[in-house]
Amino acid sequence: MKRVLFIMIIICVTLSIARANAAEQSEVVTTIAPLHSLVQGVMGDSGSAALLLEGTASPHDFQLKPSQMTLLQKAKIIFYISDNLEVFLLRALDALPASTQAVAMAEQDGMVLLPIREGGAWEVHSHDSHSHEGHSHDNAHDHGHNDPHIWLDPDNAITMVKAITKALSDVHPENRSLYKANAVALIGKIEASDAKAAARLKSVKAVPYIVFHDAYQYFEAHYGLTAVGSITLDPAQAGSAKRLSELREKASETAARCIFREPQFSSRLSSTVAENTNMKLGTLDPLGADLTPGAGLYPALLDRLAVDLANCLQD
């Protein structure tokens, strides 16, 4: 009996040392918290993935720290969303050893991609296309041809889980069945959150609203919502006075009920547009800044978005 106990202790100690090493090496690196959540969910207890963008950091204006460059240098596999989103990563990726795998989610088979939204209130000069004055910088922040906020469609998240499972299994074939089991469990949780969100949003589908930056197209398409405009095309730049007045006009035309700020950016612009209108000011967070990073973050993010939208859009 004593011997069994001794052997068990040895096994436990060996396992925890192995786990500590895996975490230290952070051979798996991810960019934004929702993607980190999906990767960590697939990895489960087999290791921990590093997360580059913590807290209220936004991928639109992020810069790598030297310690994060080192982290990338040591990584075996790096998961990111798209060349259009993590622009800060591109030069670093070029400098990595040839053996490092960089997996762009937007390039995976089966991903639903939507073109960048332009026209109407999504583009500042829609009302006066006859004038060319001062319009040249409106599209300075070019996301490329496709909208990179792909993770906000839960079907895309499931496609991502499958792609992550495959990529990790190629690096660690010995963990293949563990990854698969974790992926099945994670997909179940995403589907449950998705169903809950759909039920919650059902009664507010037709209620118009304005968002801070155009990050929610995939979410809107998936749940059939009625966003009528965004304050800025480029979240790293302030909206012009002209754009703000056009948005107010749009808001009164469409009887938009809410305008949403984002924790990644100052709420000044959203508050300014809402001033002297009947619009309520709400918060939408496409990244989950105040949620705990980890496997549970993505399903919680879907819940949160649905709750925040429904709360503001309801009477």
Ligand SMILES: [Zn+2]
């Ligand atoms: Zn964005």
